[in-house]
Amino acid sequence: MTDRWSADDPCHGPYGGGADPAGCGDPARFEVARHLRTPLHVCPVHLGPSLLLADGVLWPPVISLIRARA
Numbered sequence: 001m002t003d004r005w006s007a008d009d010p011c012h013g014p015y016g017g018g019a020d021p022a023g024c025g026d027p028a029r030f031e032v033a034r035h036l037r038t039p040l041h042v043c044p045v046h047l048g049p050s051l052l053l054a055d056g057v058l059w060p061p062v063i064s065l066i067r068a069r070a
């Protein structure tokens with residue numbers, strides 16, 4: 001594997017808080033660029049909600065695939 005992110009990099013969606021113990025916890029597959037904030041790593045389920053609900057998301061969204069489906 002040459003991924004930049006470890007296999008246990010978790011989803012931080014849908015709000016981008018990153019500290020919610022009741023959060024998703026699934027492996028992140030996408031990185032959403034944000035204005036003046038750290039990029040948001042999310043799973044496929046939370047990609048859509050995070051674009052609409054997380055703080056600082058650029059529009060149109062700038063999304064990178066950080067992990068291909070295994």
Ligand SMILES: [Zn+2]
Nearest residue numbers: 011024043046
């Ligand atoms: Zn998720």
